[in-house]
Amino acid sequence: MSVAAKTEEILGLARSRAVHDRERLLLAIVDLCDAGDGAEAVMSAPPVQALLSSIFMSLVVEAERDIRRRLAEKLATAAWAPAALINVLALDDIEIARPIIAASPVLQDQDLVRLLVEATIEHQIEVARRPHLGLPVVIAILKQNEPAVLTALAGNISAEVSGDEITTLVQASRRIASLRSPLTKHPALTDDLAREMYLWVGQALRQALTARFRLDSAAMDAALAESVREAHGGLPSDHERHEVTEREGEREEMEQRLLAKLDIAGQLRPGYLLRALREQKLSLFIGGLATLGRFDPDHVRRSVDSDRPELLALACAAVGIDRSVFPTILALVRELNGGRPGGGPEGERRASGAFGPFAPDIANAAFRQAAGRV
Template identity: 55%
Template sequence: MSLAKSRDVADRERLLIRLVDLCDGNSQELRSPRVQALLSQVFFDLVFQAEFDIRLRLADKIASADWAPSALINILSFDDIEIARPIIARSPILKDPDLIRILVEATLEHQVEVARRPEIGPQVVEAILKAGKPEVMTALVENETARVSRDHLFDLVNKAQEVASLHSPLTQHPGLNDELAGYLYAWVGETLRKSLAGRFDLDTPALDRALSLSVSEAKSGKAQGGRLQTMAPTETDEERSDRQLVAKLDMSGQLRPGFLVKALKDRRLSLFVAGLATLGRFEARDVRKALDSGRPEILALACAAVGVDRTVFPSLLAQVRNLNHGLPGGGTDGDRRAMNAFVKVNPSAAASAFRRAIAEI
């Protein structure tokens, strides 16, 4: 009580630390709503008046505590980065929605700490990729404990085309495989290409020839597309508008497979392309290649990857052909292959098969 009445900074620090020590010894008894409410009030009153050094020491003391009031932990996670860092890194109180809120509302330094947090889950990884901030994505790739799916890793490899800081950590990432290493090979420098060739079974002569051809075509303005293309295709105003609309729907969690059907019913092929590319984390140019090919089974694989039902696909394919000058072709045999693409194929396998098929066109 004498410490509580004192206005001396050192006394208030002693009081906070003694309270933390007391709680650490009785953590099982502190989880009832009544006690949590009392703890929140006590700590808020003390922290509100606390100096930086006191808040810093408090954050370090309670970062790993499972009894700490959620509201207090969330406030400290938005404090100055030195105070927030141990909280973001270690607090078991912070859940995925709390971490995503930090990614949306806090400073770039706080976001980087979220990306470095051990064992972050797929929802947090997805939020990092949607924001697309180079520093945060680089911290994510360097965090080998993060639960990064193969599709997430493909997205990161694709972003490496424009974000140089991703190159080195991606070449060392444990989730990289031969397919992804082949794509990454196009974006990195000579030293990292040698590193990739040493780790993976790559057809480096073929990749080098494709790179050389791509550079020559880019310089002459005759780039024909594909994964090794170095010049982006021209985007029309309609395509840009459709892409932006789809991005907003995706960010708000409202983008669903049914959106693709509606886009075709509205006779908006560009919107369909943007929606399918975003849902599947594909390149829009790859979706267009599938639409313009003579192999409707490739489009079927993309649709299966994003959850389009097999019974819906025949109608969807007919609408695509109606809007795209009869393409993708293939006739009756092509339609049969397309329907077979849905048989016993899970979304992840369908996405991988789509990317392999596109690479062969």
């Protein structure tokens, strides 16, 4: 069919108010996307563009999910696609939004920054993975400081990350173990930053850093042992403390990998947190709670170490833990954490009040706000 004939067909469908013609219009555009240069000629025609601007948004909103998904897949690389439509699809369910966020040339830096503010964590992760991510978007990701999004950014070697940005990621890797592996491979990592990372990564990543940057492993291990001895007042011996640090680093890495796999598989649930505590794995509980709630792990740790058990209660409420289960969780955490979080009977009363009545998203927002001030 000629460009002129295809244009007339689309115009005819667009003018129709019949529901089946509206769906036929979207499907015609989907099919047209496979037509190469011919598609651009048709869709760029002024009459078509004028009609699309006036009716496309309502069409897409009313369309079946499968049609929206097919449309997103076809329009992902189309430079002629209407910007408003692309932005709507980018905010759709993540399965629909993913190809748009990953590849659409229509999305600009300001659109991607808006997704970081308005969309879900899954959308934000896709933004961080987008090839050739610009500096304004990278800076926005770093400011938000969301562990899962930072980890996606660390693995995106085509993003505009260098200088201050890679330094910020390396510093964040002190508390976010999932950042460490991708950062050891990042092309912007420098010798000086590699030496910093050496002090808090596990043995396998130390070997990777040593091989890549030709570090003096004996000197680095001696410096690590010295820093550990100073931090703990010289007790116990350097060798013993060094071995403990290695084991703790490796265990943290293993726990992070386990939690990530469970989360991706949809198997990380509130009940797993209680199981971790009963197995006396406090760090696994903290990491699991942070992963489930998409919290900063450092905020969870500080809440657990505080004298405000209501903060831990807010975090638990945010991930769907029942009020009746929380006293058991609090008791187990205190048993494993030297009596913390403290607060006594008054703290326990405040903790009980943290369970509502309100929705989990309210508890989530309240925890983020309160934990940031601890």
